[in-house]
Amino acid sequence: MATRNIKEVAQLARVSVGTVSNVLNRPEIVSPATRERVFEAIKKLGFVRNEVARHLRVGRSRTVGLVVLDVSNPFFVDVAQGAEAVADDHDTMVVLCNSAGDPGRERRHLDQLEQQRVMGILITPVEMETPWLEELAARGTPVVLVDSPATGLQCSVAVDDRLGGQIAGAHLIERGHRRIMFVGGPPSIKQVADRHAGVTSAVAAADGAVELLTSTAPTLTVAEGRAIGERVAALPADERPTAAFCANDMMALGFLQAMASHGLRVPEDLAIIGYDDIDFAAAAAVPLSSVRQPRELLGRTAIDLLLEEVAEPEQHRHRQVIFQPDLVIRESSALRREG
Amino acid sequence: MATRNIKEVAQLARVSVGTVSNVLNRPEIVSPATRERVFEAIKKLGFVRNEVARHLRVGRSRTVGLVVLDVSNPFFVDVAQGAEAVADDHDTMVVLCNSAGDPGRERRHLDQLEQQRVMGILITPVEMETPWLEELAARGTPVVLVDSPATGLQCSVAVDDRLGGQIAGAHLIERGHRRIMFVGGPPSIKQVADRHAGVTSAVAAADGAVELLTSTAPTLTVAEGRAIGERVAALPADERPTAAFCANDMMALGFLQAMASHGLRVPEDLAIIGYDDIDFAAAAAVPLSSVRQPRELLGRTAIDLLLEEVAEPEQHRHRQVIFQPDLVIRESSALRREG
DNA sequence: CCGAGTCTTTGAGACGATTCAAAAAAATCT
DNA sequence: AGATTTTTTTGAATCGTCTCAAAGACTCGG
Numbered sequence: 001m002a003t004r005n006i007k008e009v010a011q012l013a014r015v016s017v018g019t020v021s022n023v024l025n026r027p028e029i030v031s032p033a034t035r036e037r038v039f040e041a042i043k044k045l046g047f048v049r050n051e052v053a054r055h056l057r058v059g060r061s062r063t064v065g066l067v068v069l070d071v072s073n074p075f076f077v078d079v080a081q082g083a084e085a086v087a088d089d090h091d092t093m094v095v096l097c098n099s100a101g102d103p104g105r106e107r108r109h110l111d112q113l114e115q116q117r118v119m120g121i122l123i124t125p126v127e128m129e130t131p132w133l134e135e136l137a138a139r140g141t142p143v144v145l146v147d148s149p150a151t152g153l154q155c156s157v158a159v160d161d162r163l164g165g166q167i168a169g170a171h172l173i174e175r176g177h178r179r180i181m182f183v184g185g186p187p188s189i190k191q192v193a194d195r196h197a198g199v200t201s202a203v204a205a206a207d208g209a210v211e212l213l214t215s216t217a218p219t220l221t222v223a224e225g226r227a228i229g230e231r232v233a234a235l236p237a238d239e240r241p242t243a244a245f246c247a248n249d250m251m252a253l254g255f256l257q258a259m260a261s262h263g264l265r266v267p268e269d270l271a272i273i274g275y276d277d278i279d280f281a282a283a284a285a286v287p288l289s290s291v292r293q294p295r296e297l298l299g300r301t302a303i304d305l306l307l308e309e310v311a312e313p314e315q316h317r318h319r320q321v322i323f324q325p326d327l328v329i330r331e332s333s334a335l336r337r338e339g
Numbered sequence: 340m341a342t343r344n345i346k347e348v349a350q351l352a353r354v355s356v357g358t359v360s361n362v363l364n365r366p367e368i369v370s371p372a373t374r375e376r377v378f379e380a381i382k383k384l385g386f387v388r389n390e391v392a393r394h395l396r397v398g399r400s401r402t403v404g405l406v407v408l409d410v411s412n413p414f415f416v417d418v419a420q421g422a423e424a425v426a427d428d429h430d431t432m433v434v435l436c437n438s439a440g441d442p443g444r445e446r447r448h449l450d451q452l453e454q455q456r457v458m459g460i461l462i463t464p465v466e467m468e469t470p471w472l473e474e475l476a477a478r479g480t481p482v483v484l485v486d487s488p489a490t491g492l493q494c495s496v497a498v499d500d501r502l503g504g505q506i507a508g509a510h511l512i513e514r515g516h517r518r519i520m521f522v523g524g525p526p527s528i529k530q531v532a533d534r535h536a537g538v539t540s541a542v543a544a545a546d547g548a549v550e551l552l553t554s555t556a557p558t559l560t561v562a563e564g565r566a567i568g569e570r571v572a573a574l575p576a577d578e579r580p581t582a583a584f585c586a587n588d589m590m591a592l593g594f595l596q597a598m599a600s601h602g603l604r605v606p607e608d609l610a611i612i613g614y615d616d617i618d619f620a621a622a623a624a625v626p627l628s629s630v631r632q633p634r635e636l637l638g639r640t641a642i643d644l645l646l647e648e649v650a651e652p653e654q655h656r657h658r659q660v661i662f663q664p665d666l667v668i669r670e671s672s673a674l675r676r677e678g
Numbered sequence: 679c680c681g682a683g684t685c686t687t688t689g690a691g692a693c694g695a696t697t698c699a700a701a702a703a704a705a706t707c708t
Numbered sequence: 709a710g711a712t713t714t715t716t717t718t719g720a721a722t723c724g725t726c727t728c729a730a731a732g733a734c735t736c737g738g
């Protein structure tokens with residue numbers, strides 16, 4: 001009810017508001033006696049500094065926004081935790097926003113964050129073209145793209161998704177698969193497009209010996225993975241692919257569930273490989289092979305870049321950091337008989 | 340770089356700042372011609388309203404804080420999504436904070452949120468005693484406890500964890516288990532204590548026929564579940580429990596992994612039942628039985644209570660909403676031979 | 679063309695903290 | 709004690725927006 005302000009504290013401590021502010025921000029320049037008196041007044045009144053007013057005056061906030069594609073995907077949670085760990089050491093707060101793959105939601109979150117004058121924004125954009133983000137950056141809110149390479153106008157951290165797709169494809173081909181399916185999402189999402197391009201190139205390298213099917217879903221969720229899996233399971237065995245490369249682990253888990261519920265064995269009837277290597281991949285019905293990304297590191301690096309830009313806006317040069325994915329082989333893509 | 344303010348807009352549109360403010364907040368009272376002129380100026384300058392200043396003046400923010408025990412537990416993510424869905428309809432932002440079970444982190448998040456003068460706070464407290472929260476509420480920030488019943492001084496939403504524990508225990512006993520282990524976390528966490536109390540009462544109802552072992556871990560994570568699982572798997576078969584009731588699904592998944600890696604079959608050698616029924620439970624190596632909670636509904640209801648309190652602070656009566664859990668039986672606790 | 683109503687627009691305070699030049703007080707030196 | 713330096717404290721201006729009483733600009737009937 002009664003929120004006290006600095007003035008009331010000053011009154012009670014019989015000092016000026018300037019002094020109270022000093023006690024709060026630079027206690028060492030205030031004489032011990034006065035300082036003590038002010039602290040007492042603060043405690044007695046239950047005064048809590050109004051960060052909003054402070055921010056208005058000082059001009060910069062200690063909050064960064066992190067807008068992700070899907071909070072229910074543990075991959076993004078891990079990225080967020082990486083970012084938060086670094087933010088913690090810098091007395092900074094990370095607010096996590098979920099665009100849920102919807103450009104409208106993404107836009108609304110960005111507007112809100114800009115209105116709040118956050119220190120900066122980390123974002124996994126829904127779409128490849130990001131004119132809004134560039135305008136936003138031009139207006140003064142630093143932006144770092146996460147898991148998505150930038151055009152050069154901003155910083156970015158990403159993992160080489162093309163390489164990831166290639167690794168996954170090469171692995172399946174090496175295991176003897178000749179009919180592979182890419183279980184993907186909307187090609188408008190850069191990650192999906194790149195992973196697809198990667199597996200395509202692996203298939204091309206096999207010189208026509210391997211066939212690649214492609215399915216797309218509107219979202220990269222467990223439910224969509226399951227739906228596609230159901231359709232695949234319903235195919236006659238000779239039309240069915242022998243391996244599926246899923247655009248992420250969520251889809252792979254759904255796909256796997258569909259196999260199980262149709263009595264198809266993994267990897268014998270159909271091998272599966274996912275992407276991200278979320279913790280749940282290892283705990284799946286059949287432990288899931290996956291292309292691993294350095295999840296926490298992505299988050300840490302993203303916020304490092306942001307903090308760097310905020311600290312020295314002048315001489316900051318935008319950078320594109322790219323990490324390499326690697327392959328984690330588990331049971332879902334274990335060895336298959338040749339031919 | 341150049342952040343424009345309302346004054347610059349006013350200048351360019353040749354109106355007073357008051358008029359610009361009116362265009363922003365009550366466009367209908369401004370004449371169409373002027374309104375148009377102002378909109379043009381806004382667009383031309385790329386003006387973005389400073390929510391910080393607005394908030395300072397207006398006094399209330401459109402942000403609520405949600406402090407959860409563990410963001411990497413999908414249970415809390417689902418709760419958050421429920422809350423966010425409602426918030427969205429009220430032009431309100433939810434900021435998700437992770438206490439990670441650490442009272443210090445929790446405290447720091449609360450301080451930060453209070454300093455930001457958020458509209459209110461939804462929280463799953465780390466500890467049962469919540470004097471801070473009561474002080475916080477007394478100072479004017481409404482608090483709703485989530486998944487934890489309140490003392491009456493604030494609103495709360497919760498699920499009857501004692502009943503949940505009882506259901507789980509009764510189920511295992513009915514399946515013929517006579518040596519059951521509770522794989523728990525710190526008893527200082529109310530949910531853990533209640534679930535334990537529940538299973539204890541179920542065992543008591545079996546009149547001495549059933550033995551209950553209890554293990555505790557510092558956190559409710561997959562890793563801890565696995566660690567306890569390792570220890571259990573190492574026991575000689577006749578000392579080993581025949582069933583484990585885990586305090587949440589994360590632990591259950593870890594426990595299950597430990598069984599698998601030691602070659603113990605689930606449910607034949609050891610049955611497992613988890614708690615929360617997160618989506619990954621169904622996709623586990625052995626689909627996991629679990630006590631289901633209405634996750635999104637918890638979040639929705641919590642923020643509903645908060646919005647209600649904010650809307651009419653005077654006549655608001657604190658309420659304690661309690662939901663019932665239910666049992667989802669899957670393979671991990673499937674039928675076991677009698678005796 | 680006047681006066682009484684409507685509509686619009688204006689602009690001077692808030693809101694709560696920070697800053698910083700300047701005043702006041704205390705300490706140090708002749 | 710008086711002058712000089714150092715340490716503390718003061719308080720007015722500022723950040724960007726909203727509010728609201730009051731002024732100004734119209735409209736319309738008589």
